[in-house]
Amino acid sequence: MNLYQSLGYLVLGSRLRRMSETFLAEINRIYQNEGIEFEASWFPVFYLLSKNESLSIKELSEQTEVSHPAASQLITNLKNKNIVETSVCTDDGRRQLVQFTQKGKAILDQILPIWEAINTSMMDLAESDAAATQLLPAIAAMENVFRSANLADTISKKLNPKPATDE
Known part of the structure; x- marks a missing residue:
């Protein structure tokens, strides 16, 4: 067992970040x-x-669960690469609608088969180990736990337990 495995939940974020960085590097390759x-x-x-x-930047932000500034920054980056363009919403002049440019549509056509290959390859890899097949359900379960419980409050209660009251 390596250091990260032996430390359990103390390094959960680090392990998830490392796994994510490795996965994304392989996909980018x-x-x-x-x-x-x-x-x-x-x-x-x-x-x-x-x-x-x-979609509006607000819709993209909400659906991807990132901040509006982060979504806006990504859209600006994609606009600078001529992959997406924005237009003012005809119903609400304050809303910017994002859509693909021709270049963006061409890239999408190229990557759709890759997405399918990634998905089937990951399913094949996960099926090679019974425990790995539980990864996505386990991540979803932990996300639900984090949504329903405030981790910082839970830890604070462990650090500062309320004394029992005498009745």
């Missing part, structure tokens, strides 16, 4: 090897726009 100008960090926006003709 696939796009690079295929000669496609695409970064794995763009996936949520590409996926959502592949399912919708256009």
